[in-house]
Amino acid sequence: MENIKTEHYDILFGQEAYGQLGTYLNNNGYSKLFILTDSNCYEHCLPYFLSNLPTEVPFEIIEVEPGEENKVLDTCAGVIQTMLELAGDRKSILITVGGGVITDMGGFIASVFMRGIDFINIPTSLLAMVDASVGGKTGVDLNGIKNCIGVFAMPKMLIIDVNYLETLEARQIKAGYAEMLKHGLIFDANYYNYLKDIANVDFGDLQALIHHSVVIKNTVVTQDPKEQGLRKILNFGHTVGHAVESYFLTNESKQTLLHGEAVALGMVVEAFISKELAQLYEQDYLNIKHAIQSIYGVVDLSEDDILNSLEWLKFDKKNYSGNIRCVLLNKIGESVYDIEVSKELIISGLNSYLN
Structure with missing residues (x-):
């Protein structure tokens, strides 16, 4: 290698x-x-x-x-x-x-x-x-x-x-796999289309897949080492994912989510938002939702869980002037950043994730 x-x-x-x-x-x-x-x-x-x-x-x-x-x-x-x-x-x-x-x-x-x-x-x-x-x-x-x-x-x-x-354990492998899916969604459609059907992925050549993900991340980081612009695309799924992850982490009644599991949830929600605010086709959103939920299932969220998770959005590092900013998809393999998003739209995305 x-x-x-x-x-x-x-x-x-x-x-x-x-x-x-x-x-x-x-x-x-x-x-x-x-x-x-x-x-x-x-x-x-x-x-x-x-x-x-x-x-x-x-x-x-x-x-x-x-x-x-x-x-x-x-x-x-x-x-x-x-x-x-x-x-x-x-x-x-x-x-x-x-x-x-x-x-x-x-x-x-x-x-x-x-x-x-x-x-x-x-x-x-x-x-x-x-x-x-x-x-x-x-x-x-x-x-x-x-x-x-x-x-x-x-x-x-x-x-x-x-x-x-x-x-x-398999759960830890799947958590890392979510970040690989993210790399494909934001930067490389062919890579995502290969990874999305996990049953057909050749894990005997996992090192080559890891290498490809590292190349993608390094390509982005090299252009923007301190996240002033392009590097923000690596946060796709993380605005909503971090909010839910933090809520679960601090709530003793909840089983802690692994970071990748939270990001998987966040990617589905932010793909929904991409359909509403960016150029992602609805069919692509539905395909992303199906692919991710077929691997990770659906995190059980009550209405109170959603509202409590939203309280953590104010701490997201991409925010400024009190506004929530997300990374969205124009299409699979092409992303945009610094898109202002309302809490109401995030709630709609979480409800779509659950249904």
Whole structure:
């Protein structure tokens, strides 16, 4: 698989990439290596990673609890305190070994520790491989508000090794798959049309599909690294999806949604809105709705759930001047951004999603 060279770092594929990782670590004079992981990855992924880590740099492993609910400042402060106690300094480097929560949080910790140290991402979930670990976004949540604290910080290297996916449950794989569908919907109609019928997808060549998604995301990010314009299209499905995800995350009576599951819901709703405000044909909306719901089912939402979820829309980072802004589809494979959307239209979209 061909590696991808970005302006700031290399994206390496496969087990052979660890040799380059070892060479990089040994040649750059790092004083200490911190490996950040969670308790699930500590058990299932870390032994494989350590067996492929050829380095002379002394390392320490820092383990946190898994889950979006732990992607908060308190967890970051605990990690930073541990790094200080273990004699971390400005010549330390941090490697994240985990899914999207770990890559988001680890990149943020590295960017603020001692005003910034180097970091490398080793994503272990499909979602992290195709989305969270790529492009330099870092962040943590505050009171359920997704990624409202964070910085843009580029890793020094990213290694995508599909062997980690063997440790995942099917639900986690499907969550990552939603981001791949999104890449097709916003940028590549042929890619989406292949992925939408999941029964016919050749998962034996999953690495090639991941590579294609990473190419799409990197193409967009390269043109707009700090999300001033085009990069906003990568948020398709996220305005509504994040609102529902945050509501479920903060409501003890609800089973927490995985990020990809929330994005899948959001894509259906925002495709409905695209039919109303952009140029998406109604038949394309219905096809998108059918394809996504055939994979993810329908999240049970009461009228109160809808109204409570809408309260979270005010925290969306694409808003300005108090107005909700969405990414919409003109057609499958072509998207537009910064489209003002009313809450009433979002309610209509959620009702269409449910019916």
